[in-house]
Amino acid sequence: MSSPPAPWSAPWTCAGAEPRLGGRSEYNRSVNPYLDLTREFNQGGLRAIVSSGQAVVLLRLSVASKDGDWIVRETREALEHVLGVLARRGARYRFGAPLDVRWMQGSWSAHLEFQGAGLRLRTDFVTRPPRLGPADLALLWQQQGAVDMPCVDPRRLIALKQTGRERDYAVIGELARLLSDPHEQLLASRSPDDLVALARAQRVVAQRLSEQRPLLEHALHGDSQALATALDAERRALMAADVARLGRYRAASVAWAEAWPALQREMDDQPLLAQHALMAARALDLLPFVLAGGAA
């Protein structure tokens, strides 16, 4: 159930799914805190793409996350701009990596939060999201370059949602139904009924893809029961892979975690940019830029 770059996939935008008034996107008049932040992050150039839970809202599938998650461009300018926006909001760092190219290149994540409009707003950032290859990520940036509200598309969101969290697979189930390409649907669907129908309609494609996703053999035979069992096993394997991935980061951040409580006390009264400088300086000795053996 991998997500390779898909040249057959048409560019997809969240903004394209929304009605426009007088040629002006309705996103431009929203007052949602995460949309407002996204607009500020992207003032003067595309730097941040809405991902994960808030992208699922923009796709009108579910409102189920109170945190914001963005893929940020892996440049010093982009990360400093994002930090500047958050500094003006009075944000502070949570435990995590510094929002700095050196750690972001290792697929670490940075986490900040602030209070605004009566809400605790958490903002989470990566530049190299899991399960998206470099070519596919580059294509995402290219595709989102000229849209009103940059947002991860359903196919890539499916890859990002293959976490160790069971509820994400329910979201994947509906995300797969947003895909328009039968090839992508056959690789992503989590519904036995949908897969059997797809395999019946796209037999040659399903046969070819069954090498990549063996459970499609059950779909080709119309065996919904075996398919359901195989889908459960696939989900468990994907969850276990993500748990193992996070385990590698946990192991690599033991020293950083031990130092964090004292460091956070030191940073408590500092403005965000001073927190960042202190945190990056301290992390140099305690948090590797890249995991041994490469990013997971």
Added chain:
Amino acid sequence: MSGRADEFLSEEDLDLKNLSWDELLTHWDLWLHQAQASNDDDWHLYSHGVFTVDPRYQGPPPPKDRFVS
């Protein structure tokens, strides 16, 4: 309802498609405000990225396989 035999999300979720943009924003805003009720319970948890728990948390470690948050 879509009429499908298997639905992955709730009827309320699936109805989001039928909301106007303003209605969606209102629903989203209301949901975010209601969700603040669990802030004290999840201060130490992470829902994205490669970290899972704040090191200052003294309780039992969260399970490695998560069902919800």
